[in-house]
Amino acid sequence: MNPIIDRNPQEDSISNLEPPGGILVWIIVVLEIVTFTAGFVVFAVENRNHATEFALGRALLNQPIALTNTLVLLTGGWCMARGIAALRSGHQVQSGRWVLASIGTGAAFLLLKGIEYAEKIHNGIGFGEDTFFTLYWMLTGFHFLHVLAAVIILLFMWFGIRSGKYHQESFLDVESSGIFWHMCDVLWLLLYPIIYLLR
Amino acid sequence: MNSNTFVWMALLGLTVFSFSISNHAFGSLILATAGLKAAMVAWSFMELRRAHQVWKLGVGALIALALGLVYVIWALPT
Numbered sequence: 001m002n003p004i005i006d007r008n009p010q011e012d013s014i015s016n017l018e019p020p021g022g023i024l025v026w027i028i029v030v031l032e033i034v035t036f037t038a039g040f041v042v043f044a045v046e047n048r049n050h051a052t053e054f055a056l057g058r059a060l061l062n063q064p065i066a067l068t069n070t071l072v073l074l075t076g077g078w079c080m081a082r083g084i085a086a087l088r089s090g091h092q093v094q095s096g097r098w099v100l101a102s103i104g105t106g107a108a109f110l111l112l113k114g115i116e117y118a119e120k121i122h123n124g125i126g127f128g129e130d131t132f133f134t135l136y137w138m139l140t141g142f143h144f145l146h147v148l149a150a151v152i153i154l155l156f157m158w159f160g161i162r163s164g165k166y167h168q169e170s171f172l173d174v175e176s177s178g179i180f181w182h183m184c185d186v187l188w189l190l191l192y193p194i195i196y197l198l199r
Numbered sequence: 200m201n202s203n204t205f206v207w208m209a210l211l212g213l214t215v216f217s218f219s220i221s222n223h224a225f226g227s228l229i230l231a232t233a234g235l236k237a238a239m240v241a242w243s244f245m246e247l248r249r250a251h252q253v254w255k256l257g258v259g260a261l262i263a264l265a266l267g268l269v270y271v272i273w274a275l276p277t
Contacts, residue, residue: 019250026254029245030261037265044272067218071211074240078207081244085203182245186237190265193233197221198273 021179022172029183032146036139036187040194043135047198050131057132058196060125065116066196069109070188073147076105077185080154080178087161090168096161099154099174102181106151113144136195143187150181206243210236226273234266 019026047054083098120126120133127137157177160166166174217232241247241258248255 017251017253019254020246026250026258030257033258033261033265037261037268040265040269041272044269048272048275063218067214070214074207074210074214077240077244078203078210081203082201179245182240185240185244186262189233189237189240190262193217193221193229194269197217197229198226198269199221199224 021175025176025179029179029186032183032187033190036142036190039135039139039142040190043139043194046131046135053130054132055199057130057136058199060120060123061136061196062116062119063196065112066192069112070192072105072108072112073185073188076102076109077182079105080181084171084175084178087166087171087174088168092161092164092167095174096158099158099161103151103154103158106147106154106181109147110144110151113140113147139191139195143184143191146187147184150177150184153177154181203243206239210239227270230266230270230273234262237262237266 017023079098079101083095083102086092086095086098125133128134154177157166157174161174213232213236217229221229238259241262247258
């Protein structure tokens, strides 16, 4: 069979549908956005039903930490994009450094979020305090777990790049991990204005 | 300048912008900025620009749906 002439058109259309990083991670991305959207809708509805409570709750949030965390996550996304580009062009050492920088920003995000959570707990604002804080803990906590998972995955990728497992010809795992990492960015970019900024 | 670096700087700028207007009740502008930022991350960092139309439209529609629903609920008259 001539591989050029006798190509299976069905296989071609399937491979065309394959997004960067592979189809599986994008299915996760879609499911996560749908899940978080359900949470955002509940938050918005409850915001209407308990407007005063939500305004008071929002006033107790640490805005400088949330803003810093947004900038930190975006910087981590940029580092990861640079890391994958470096790996593709064969600059393994550079790639490792960019991925390590992403891990650093992820750790910084978790640390800052931990400080914010500790502050809430110290002030006696726990899960179930009221509707606002129940949803705040649920949505930000769920996102926190995603970032934690992404940092652990990126650590594995960093080790893989350093050991030579991932290189110019083999980078799909790193690409998929990058998509998961950026998904955490996208979810935070949707979550941040809804919880922290909308008045 | 690398295109990802340009996008990153624009994202930082838009974030500071939406934070700075948050005290003035520009809810629709804040949500629109969030949608633009999410789309920029998906398009540039996640390389959705290299993906099939189906993925571009699907992910774009999901982001629009998420923020659109929140906006409609938020903006409904009480």
